Amino acid sequence: MVMSHDTIAAIATAVGEGSIAIIRISGPDAIARTTAIFQTKDNFEAANTHTVHYGHIVDPATNERVEEVLVTIMRGPRSFTGEDVVEIGTHGGVIAAQNVLQLVLRQGDVRLAEPGEFTKRAFLNGRIDLTQAEAVIDLIRSKSDRAFQVARKQSEGALTKQIKPLRQQILEVIAHVEVNIDYPEHDVEELTSAFIRTQCGMALEGVNRLLKTASEGKILREGIVTAIVGRPNVGKSSLLNALSRSNKAIVTDIPGTTRDVIEEYVTINGIPLRLLDTAGIRETSDVVERIGVERSRSALEDADLILFVLNQNEPLHDDDRELMNKLADRQVVVILNKIDLPKQLDTSELERLFPSERIVQMSVQEEQGIDRLEQVVSDMFFTGGIETNDLTYVTNVRHISLLERAKQSLTDAIDATNAGVPIDITQIDITQAWELLGEVIGDAAGESLLDQIFSQFCLGK
């Protein structure tokens, strides 16, 4: 266990969140410094671990009662940080918490914690591994319930569980190669090459599997980028409004009023969508409108999902055809809007390009078909395999780049083996892959990497 010589303190609850605030203190002096300002009928300094004590925080300089509090004592190593931890709960809100914190900090040998420092200590004391620590960052940031669940799963070490066997496979190769270098006989070399190919091949498959879930992880945190496209006046803004039940987009009868891309976050059956309402995509001479059209083109290119809106009260337009052909190989839901009006649209061309279960009849105005649209969107999402429970989602940019590099090293090792490159040279790539995977779970983490990661935390975590 790494003993920190100093004691840190911070407010652990988010500012303005509820009426209870927690001041967290961790380190060798946590209990003694609290005892100095805590008036209670209990013998606090000798109290058992994981017990809660009622009393008052008192300013020792004036002997004045500052706050009525509940104080929890958790002795190391059975605490979150692995050190002695005290949590002072006040119900007086932010100001009261600030007063108590100031008093704690005035006791000497206690300093304000840096962002993420509690979690960093937990990591250094072996209470959590690096992927768990990073999952705490995601917990703090995650916007939707599903993202929250993924972050929690990861914090239980699921990613570590998947990485460890991959590293083991690579380690076996390294051990094998060491033997081969000591006994360089021809048939041993043959066998070793075959062994490298199969073991590295399996590890590579595992890395690819994790990378494949990486894009899904990103989706869960940032929302599926969803572009609403279609000619002017077909009902795009109305649809955005219906889905978000807000009035942020301007709805009007004049074609081309949606000048810019308007964004809205919505959740459909627990799936976060980032909705983009685009200006009508068409050639135009109007300068302001053209800027909007440009932006909608790029929004369209970046989108994970496209809601293609048509007015079924009008025949198919050449602009519709142009869009249709652009969208043919994308994830598209076709929305035939305004079914409250007579049908003028021949849908046969659409039906040739898009599967019928992804063509939805709607009247946004009459609020018809929205349920069906939501069903289609969630079906598309879940058939992508995202619902599978035992999948580990890689949700972190740092993880992804390490996995990409490990993938490269493994690929290089396999290629070199196939090309008959001497094994002691191939071994460099293999070792590198092992180290890179180790970095994902924190085994090879240097101090600067740690600082980089933990600086992303909020204060008090």
Ligand code: GDP
């Ligand atoms: P956008 O240009 O594609 O964003 O279209 P808007 O959402 O601004 O809608 C254009 C016009 O169509 C507005 O007057 C809407 O009220 C109207 N509209 C939208 N949806 C429907 C619908 O389902 N039925 C009918 N009759 N009118 C609609």
Ligand code: ZN
């Ligand atoms: Zn609009």
